[in-house]
Amino acid sequence: MDTEHNRRENLALPQEPSSVPEIEVLEISPQEVSSGRLLKSASSPPQHTWLTVLKKEQEFLGVTQILIGLICLCFGTVVCSVFNISDFEEDIFSSFKAGYPFWGSIFFSISGVLAIISERRNATYLARGSLGANTASSIAGGTGITMLIINLRKSSAYMHIHSCQKLYETENCLVASFSTEIVVMMLFLTVLGFGSAVSLTVFGAGEELKGKKGKSMVNHCC
Numbered sequence: 001m002d003t004e005h006n007r008r009e010n011l012a013l014p015q016e017p018s019s020v021p022e023i024e025v026l027e028i029s030p031q032e033v034s035s036g037r038l039l040k041s042a043s044s045p046p047q048h049t050w051l052t053v054l055k056k057e058q059e060f061l062g063v064t065q066i067l068i069g070l071i072c073l074c075f076g077t078v079v080c081s082v083f084n085i086s087d088f089e090e091d092i093f094s095s096f097k098a099g100y101p102f103w104g105s106i107f108f109s110i111s112g113v114l115a116i117i118s119e120r121r122n123a124t125y126l127a128r129g130s131l132g133a134n135t136a137s138s139i140a141g142g143t144g145i146t147m148l149i150i151n152l153r154k155s156s157a158y159m160h161i162h163s164c165q166k167l168y169e170t171e172n173c174l175v176a177s178f179s180t181e182i183v184v185m186m187l188f189l190t191v192l193g194f195g196s197a198v199s200l201t202v203f204g205a206g207e208e209l210k211g212k213k214g215k216s217m218v219n220h221c222c
Contacts, residue, residue: 058119058203061196065112065137068193069105075182076101083175092158092179095144095151101186104144108193111137115200131204134197141194148187155180 076096079085085093095101111133118126155176158164164173 055119055203058200059116061200062112062115062119064196065108065115065193068189068196069108069112071189072101072108072186073105075186076105079179079182088172088175091151092155092176093151094154095147095183095186098147100144100147104140104190104193107133107137107140108197111197111200127204127207131201131208134200134204137197138194138201141190141197144190145187145194148183148190152180152183152187155183 076099079093079096079101083093085096091097111130114126114130114133118130158176159173159180164170164176
C-alpha cells in the first residue's frame with residue numbers, strides 16, 4: 001500500500017522544466033571546412049583594400065580618361081588648323097608632328113569607354129577588354145609624356161636662343177610661347193590620363209588574379 005501511495009504522489013507532482021539548455025549539434029562536412037565557407041559565414045567587418053577603392057572609382061576614372069582624350073583632341077585640332085606646323089624648321093611642335101594629340105586621345109577615349117561599360121555590365125570579356133585597353137593607354141601615356149617633355153625643352157631652348165623676352169618681338173617668338181603653353185597643359189592632362197590608365201590596369205589585373213585564384217580553389221575542392 002505504501003509503495004502504491006508513493007507512486008501516485010510522484011505522478012501528481014508537476015514536472016519542473018530542466019534548466020540545462022539543449023545543445024544543438026551541427027554537422028559540418030570536410031568540404032565546407034576546406035573551402036572556407038565557415039569563415040565567410042562568420043560576421044566579420046568588410047575589409048577595404050586597394051581593389052575595393054579602385055572598383056568604386058572605376059567609372060570616375062573612365063570618365064576622366066574620356067574628357068582628357070577629348071581635350072587633347074581639341075588642342076591638336078586647334079594647333080593644326082591655325083598653324084602649318086610643317087613650315088617650322090625648329091621642333092617646337094614635335095609632339096604635334098608625331099600626331100600624339102590624335103592617337104593619344106583615341107587610346108584614352110577607348111579605354112575610358114570600356115572601363116565604364118565593364119563597370120556597369122560586369123562581364124568577363126568586357127573586363128579583359130578594359131584591362132587590355134588600359135594597358136595600351138598606359139604605354140601610350142608614358143610615350144606621350146616623354147614626347148611632350150622633349151617638345152617643351154625644345155620650345156624653351158628656342159625662346160632662350162632667340163632671346164624672346166617679349167612675345168610680340170617676332171612672330172616666331174609668339175608661336176614658340178603659344179606652343180610652350182599648349183604643351184604644358186597637354187603634359188598635365190597626359191599625366192592625369194596616365195595615372196588613371198595605370199590605376200585601372202592594376203585593378204583589372206588584380207580582379208583577373210582574384211578570379212583565377214577562386215577557380216583554382218573550386219577545382220581543388222571538387
